[in-house]
């Protein structure tokens with residue numbers, strides 16, 4: 282039994298997504314106290330930006346002509362797929378950056394797709410929790426409704442491509458407490474923070490139970 286966790290925050294010291302992922306992981310650990318947790322931090326240890334290109338072009342290069350850089354990238358893609366294959370449960374903490382998905386997470390996802398094949402459901406029925414944090418607000422009626430282009434992408438990949446058994450914990454307005462101009466949103470932000478922590482603990486408990494059944 283093991284949990285595989287990915288973090289993608291570029292600011293790990295103050296990370297709102299890590300706080301929620303920690304809450305998920307703590308509940309998981311109560312159910313599986315001796316189970317290892319394998320971690321990869323994409324924000325502090327990004328994958329090489331050219332790895333996906335190298336792994337992709339390797340497929341179009343006759344084997345004897347592949348460069349060592351291409352071979353390393355192919356091996357890295359296989360290693361990333363192996364991490365998912367070994368996991369009984371998966372936890373992903375991914376912030377919204379510039380209205381899109383973290384480039385570091387995208388580099389990881391592209392390599393996994395390369396290594397596993399685009400039509401392989403690498404997380405088929407695997408209990409998976411996605412924590413998505415955003416500085417602003419994107420709910421229906423918000424001025425920037427529809428500007429969060431990260432969470433829909435993540436759902437598309439995790440559920441539609443990889444067939445994960447997915448629970449999503451979203452926390453919005455994470456910047457309200459510290460950003461001038463967002464003062465009016467602070468009460469709402471505090472409420473959303475509390476709700477997200479409650480949801481994270483609940484998701485962690487469910488993750489522990491679901492992984493035991495797989």
Ligand SMILES: Cc1cc2nc3c(=O)[nH]c(=O)nc-3n(C[C@H](O)[C@H](O)[C@H](O)COP(=O)(O)O)c2cc1C
Pocket residue numbers: 290291292293295296297298299375376377378379380381414415416417418455456
């Ligand atoms: C470089 C940068 C870009 C960001 N871009 C956005 C953005 O486009 N929209 C938004 O709502 N929040 C944005 N944020 C805020 C983060 O989504 C928010 O702080 C979130 O809590 C980050 O997760 P973390 O605390 O785990 O690092 C950005 C933050 C940084 C550092």
